[in-house]
Amino acid sequence: MELTKEQIQEIDNYINACGIKFYDVKAELVDHFASILEERLEIEPKLDIHKTIIEEHKKFSDQGFKKLLKTKTDTVHKRFYKLTFLHLKSFFKLPKLIITIAIFYLLKELMNLFENKEHFFNLLSGIGLLIIAQLFIRVTTNIGSKKDKFLVLNKSDMFLNLINSLFIIFNSSVTFRSDQSFTENNYNLIHLGIFVLLLLFYWSGEYIFYQNKQTIKKQYPNVLV
């Protein structure tokens, strides 16, 4: 016996009330409970739906959905970091190594055009600020959004917050350097190298975030992501 939209909504509301807000986690649980209810309704058509949902929830595990959400969060987190670092690593192997060298070389040439190197690093800080602003806008627009929340994309937001913090540290490091250190070419090259690494890290994070979003759109074509 197929469940009605209202009965499916009842399961959805229950799982939501249990703290499962992410669409990708919730959809699977709703289907699981619905499958059980459909089977039991075949035998007992006058089954109390709400009571049965509570009973099945108790059977789920000793900790209800807590363990499931924790494991799912950990695995999503781990996978995102793994893929991002793999992508970042690829920038240090051919053919992408050419991109890394090209970015570093172009920025180094640009740095040489500046007589006062501090101004150049202030310019890099400006780029960092633009990236931070872009991330901030994305995170804040997501908070009030009516779009369905996906665990996979939520973790990506957290990763982008990490990049945000790293850029803030980079921008602060420009302030902390002494005037004398800006005349030392080696220090400038190290500082520039850190910026390029951060930029590539940001690139990798954005790339994986985009990939995840595409996968979600493909898996859930009728859901607003």
Place this chain on the structure above:
Amino acid sequence: MGNQKLYKGSLQTIILKLLAQNDKMYGYEITQKVKELTKGELKITEGALYPALHKLEAEGLLDVEVAKVGNRLRKYYKLTENGTKETANRLSEMQEFLNTMQQLVNPKFSLE
């Protein structure tokens, strides 16, 4: 029902084996299939099944396909290319384990 603890470490291998035989399956279907194949001897709890499925997915051994079934969505799991290779490895490991256990539990008579 047998001792469920003995099956605990084999859950991922059981899932992989089932998916190797059934192209794609969803969570509830897996629990029911295991119950049916073991004649109720082994009952996989949902609280153990889904974390195991999510781990296998994160390891790149399973692929996910979402389809609309009636008024809801259903998440199907299927083996990736790596998953197929890993299934063969894990099954062979399990076979070795079973052979070793067999020797320990029921050793053949030897004059040595």
